[in-house]
Amino acid sequence: MREVMTKTMARNVFYGGSLFFIVIFLIMSAQSVQYIKNVSTANAELTDSVARGKHVWEKHACINCHTLMGEGAYFAPELQNVMARWDVAEDPEDAFETLKGWMESQPTGIEGRRQMPQFNLSDDEIRDLAEFFLWVNKIDAQGWPPNDAG
Incomplete structure (x- = not known):
């Protein structure tokens, strides 16, 4: 050579x-x-309602406090598995009612606890946001979040 x-x-x-x-x-x-x-996304069908829910998520800058599959701020809980944590991942109407009750009870006023603002969302916006969270819950996040509490 x-x-x-x-x-x-x-x-x-x-x-x-x-x-x-x-x-x-x-x-x-x-x-x-x-x-x-x-x-x-093998088990998650993207619908118009899911897209509108994503728009609500973006419009109100939820990612400034919450994380979604690890992306976002770590000020408030992870929301990838919120519907599974609330045990409403199978029924869209239950998901809507649960999310509506949660959103309407904010801020809680509990002393020393971080407060989520009141966004005064319409029922349609809450329904779309619930559909978005149901869709996100179906995504195979490969073990994320690392604990059930998000």
């Missing part, structure tokens, strides 16, 4: 290595997209 690499050899190593890693990158990207499609 030669001790000196020629320009042609260096160019061939560069182009060959670049091509190899570009192909690996494309294969891994395609595999990741397929995995996300099949696993994360």
Whole structure:
């Protein structure tokens, strides 16, 4: 083997290595997209009500206090599994009634406790937000949150 690499050899190593890693990158990207499609939302049908609930979530900046699948602020509880914690993950009407009762009771006024503001949401907004939380609850979060309390 030669001790000196020629320009042609260096160019061939560069182009060959670049091509190899570009192909690996494309294969891994395609595999990741397929995995996300099949696993994360396999049991969760996205409806117009869910989309409107996500809009309510964004409009009132809920993520400024709450987390959703680990993303957001850690001031208030994680809400990915809130419907399962409240044991209403199977019935949309129960989810609506429970969320409505919770939202209407805020702020609680308990001394020394962080207070959630009163957003004065309409019944339609609360119903859509409940649908959004039901949809999020169905996503395979792969063990998140690490405890049931969120």
